[in-house]
Amino acid sequence: MTKQAVTDEYPVSEWTEIEKALQAAVAASEHTRGWPGDRFANFLDKYADCIEERTDQLVDMAHKETALPSSPRLQDVELPRTTGQLRQAATSARTASWTMPTIDTKADIRSIYGPIGPVAVFGPNNFPFAFNSIAGGDFAAAIAAGNPVIAKGHSSHPGTTRLFAEAAFHATQKTDMPPAMVQLIYRTNHEDGCRLVSHPLIGATGYTGARGTGLVLKESADKAGKPIYLELSSINPVFILPGALDERLNQVADEFTTSCLMGTGQFCTKPGLVILQAGKNARRFVETAKQRFDESPVGTLLNESVQSHFTQSIDTLTREGAVVVVGGNAGKGNGYCYENTLLEVDGDTFVSKSEILQTEAFGNGSLFVLAKDADQMLEIAELLEGNLTGCVYSDTNGNDDALYDRIVPTLRQRVGRLLNDRMPTGVAVSAAMNHGGPFPATGHPAFTAVGIPTSIHRFTSLQCYDNVRPHRLPPLLRDKSPDDNTWRLIDGQWTRSGVTTE
C-alpha cells in the first residue's frame, strides 16, 4: 500500500536445509503410514482453530504485505475460506470416501488410493491465505491424503506465511503429529527448486504461479518421473452473445466490471478476454464498461513486480494492435497501481495474432475482441489456448441458443469450468468444482486444484492388494466395513455396508 519494504528479514533456504527437510518429511511419512484418516483430520481441524485464534495478526500482516483490503477481503472472505477448506479436508480425511476402496470379491483383488509421499507446495502471490503454500488448497489436499508438506513461502508475503507456520506447528503439537508433517522453506534459487521437485524422496509437487517458473519446475519433475500439478496462466474468455446485450447490457457490464476489478484483477479466474459481436450494442457495451472502469476506484497491486508485469503485458497487447479504451498508464491509485484498463481489438487482428494476443495481463484490465460476425466468434473459440474457465452470456428467451450451440462444443474442450450467465471469479470449494483445465492453464486436464475431495487425488498413489491375507489388509479393504460413513465400491456397486457373504 505504501511501497515501503517490509522491515523483517527472511532467510534464503540453502540446499542443505532443503535436503534435511526432505529427510525429515520422509521420516514423518513413514511414521504416519497406515494412520487412520482421523489423525490427519484432527490436525487439520486444530490448525483451522489455531488460525482463527490468530485472525487479527494474520489479517494485519497480510494487509501490510499484499495491500489487499483487510475487510471484507482478507478477514471476512479469504480467511474463512481458508479455514473452511482445512475443515472440509478434515471431513474428507475422516470419512475416507476419497480413498475409493474398491473390492473385487471374486478375484480377491482390492485397491485403494493412499498417500504418495512428501509433497512440495509452491503457492502464488495473489492469495496470501487461501492458496498459501502452508495453509491453502494444495496444502489441505496433500495433508488430507496423509502426506507431509514442504511449503515454499512466497516472497511477497513471508510474514503471513511464518504466522501460518507457527500456527501449524502449534497444531501438530496439540494433535501428536510429527512436526515434520509441516515444514517451511523460504526463497530458493531455480536450481534448488528443480532439485526439490525431482528428488528421489519427493512424492509430488503442487505449484501455482507464473508460467515461466512453473515450466522450469515441470521439466525437472517430468524428467525424474515425479508428478507435478501446475496452475499457470489463464485469461478466462467470456463470450457475450448478441441477445444478452439486447436483453441486459447494463447488468452484464456491471457484472463484468465487478469481476474484472475484484482484488485489483489479481485473480486466476479474472475475465481477461471478452468476445463480442461487433455492432451498435457491442459499441454501447464497450462504452458502458469504459464508464464503469473510469468511475471505479483504482486498487493497489500486490507489489512492484506485478505492476511491472502488468505494464509489460498491456504494452505487448497494444503493440500487437489492441487499442486503449480506457486506462493504459501506471498510477491513479495508492502504492503500486495501474489505471483500470480496457483494451479493444477487432476480430481479424485477433485471429491473425491469436497467440500473442492471448498474453495474460495479470491485474485490473481486460481485452475486448469485436468479432465481425458469428462465424468469427466461433473461429476465435477455436483459437483459444487451454483456460481454467470459459463463460457464455446469452439471452433468457432462447434467441442466442443456436449460436450458443455452435460455440460451446469448441469452448468446452478448451476450459475446465464452463459457466453460463455468471462471471468466473468466485471459485466455490465444492466437490463438483474444477479449478483446472487443459494446458497451459494447468499441466493435466483431469485434475483440479480446488474442490474437496477431488483435489486430494493429485497427491495419491493407487495401491492394490492381490490375495493379501485378510488381517494384513488396510481396514478399509477388509470385508467388514470399519466405518458406516465410508463409501466403497464392492463388485461394481457403491455401498457403505460390508461385503455380503452369501
Add this chain to the structure above:
Amino acid sequence: MTKQAVTDEYPVSEWTEIEKALQAAVAASEHTRGWPGDRFANFLDKYADCIEERTDQLVDMAHKETALPSSPRLQDVELPRTTGQLRQAATSARTASWTMPTIDTKADIRSIYGPIGPVAVFGPNNFPFAFNSIAGGDFAAAIAAGNPVIAKGHSSHPGTTRLFAEAAFHATQKTDMPPAMVQLIYRTNHEDGCRLVSHPLIGATGYTGARGTGLVLKESADKAGKPIYLELSSINPVFILPGALDERLNQVADEFTTSCLMGTGQFCTKPGLVILQAGKNARRFVETAKQRFDESPVGTLLNESVQSHFTQSIDTLTREGAVVVVGGNAGKGNGYCYENTLLEVDGDTFVSKSEILQTEAFGNGSLFVLAKDADQMLEIAELLEGNLTGCVYSDTNGNDDALYDRIVPTLRQRVGRLLNDRMPTGVAVSAAMNHGGPFPATGHPAFTAVGIPTSIHRFTSLQCYDNVRPHRLPPLLRDKSPDDNTWRLIDGQWTRSGVTTE
C-alpha cells in the same frame, strides 16, 4: 519359431500420413462429441464379435509372427481376454458410472469426466492380442471414454495388427461410427513419434514397451503439456520368507518356475528378482529351482531383438557379480531362444550395486539374491526401484509375520500391486486391479493400464458446469437421472436416483 522373416511387406508411415490421421481423428472426435456411451459400447461389442469371427486367422498369424503357442496361449487365453476386455469396456461405456457425475445442488456446480481427444497408442511386442495397440487394454479404455484412437502397429506383429484393423473397420461400419475412430499407422521414426505425442491436436498417449523409447516419447509429450501414460520395465521382486521355505519349499519352487517361464518369461510381471535369506533352506530352494529350470522345455522368444537384449542383460548381471546357477547361453530350443536361466548374487553385492543389478532381463530368467539376514532383506526392499508388482511368500502359521511387517511397509511404497503367496503373472481384468506403479515402472503411480473402468480415467478430462442452464447440461448431469444404472455422486452421496427436490 522358424527364424524366417515374415514375407509380407508393411509400410513405413510418413509424417504427412500421420498428420492426416490426426486431422481425421479430430473430426471424428467432434462428430461423436456428446454421444451417449451406448454408441461406443455398441462398437466395442461388435468389434469383439468381429474378432471372434476371425479367431483362426488371428491365431495363425500371431503364432507365425510371435512364435507364441497357438493353444492354449493365443486361442484359449489371450484372445478371450482381449474380447473380454472389449466387452467389459463396452459395459462401462454403457453404464457410464466411470464418468463419475458429481452434482453440488446447493452451489449448482456439476462435473463429469469426458473424453480427452484423440489418443495415440503404442503397444508392446509381447501380447499381440491383449495389449495390441488397436485391440488391447489401452485401446479399449480410450474408446470407452469416447476418444478416437491412432494405433501404432508393433513391428513384430504387423499382420496380426492388420487383421485387427480390418475387423475394427468392419465394426465401425456396422455400428455407424466414423471410420476415423480407429486408425492404424505403421513403423515411424523416433522424430515422428515425438511429433505425434506432442502435437497440439493429440489428447493423450498410451505407451507400453521398452524404457528407452518410452522416455524419449515422454520427454516430448511432457514438454507440450500432453498426458502420456507409460508402462515401462519392471522386475517384480518376490520375497520368500524363511517360514515359507520351511513349510512348502517345493510348492513355492513350482509356482516360481511356472510363473517365470510362462510365455518364455516375456511378461511385464515376470518374477525377475527373488530375495531369500541365505541358509540351508535357501540353498535347497535354489537347487530345486535349478532342477525345475533344467527340466523345463526352452520356449521360443518373440524375435531376434528379444534374444539379443536378453543376452545383453544376462551378460550385464553376470559381469556385475551374479553367477549362473543354470542356463546362461543362447540356444537349447527352437528359433530364437536362450536356455532357462537362473542367476544368483549375495546380498552384499546386490546392495553395493543395486541399480545395475536391477537391470530388467526380459525373457526366461531370474536373479536370486541371498541376503545374509533379515536386516539385509529390508535393506534390499529399500533399494528397490518402482515396480508393477511386489510379492511376499510367508508361512501360514504366523512365523514370518514379524518379518512381513518389517518389509511390507517399504515394499508397499515401491510397487503398484502387492501380492501374498501368489506369483505376479496373471493380471486379472478387475476394477480393483492396479497394473501400474511408481516410476520407472510407469509414469505416474495413480493410474492403471489394466482394470476397467479404472484404466479409462487416463484418457479423460474433467469437465465442470457452473450455473449452466438445465437443458444445456449433459444428460448425466441433469437433476433427473437418465439411467438407473449410472452411479452419481450427489451432494457427497453415491446414488443411482435423481436429485431429490425438497
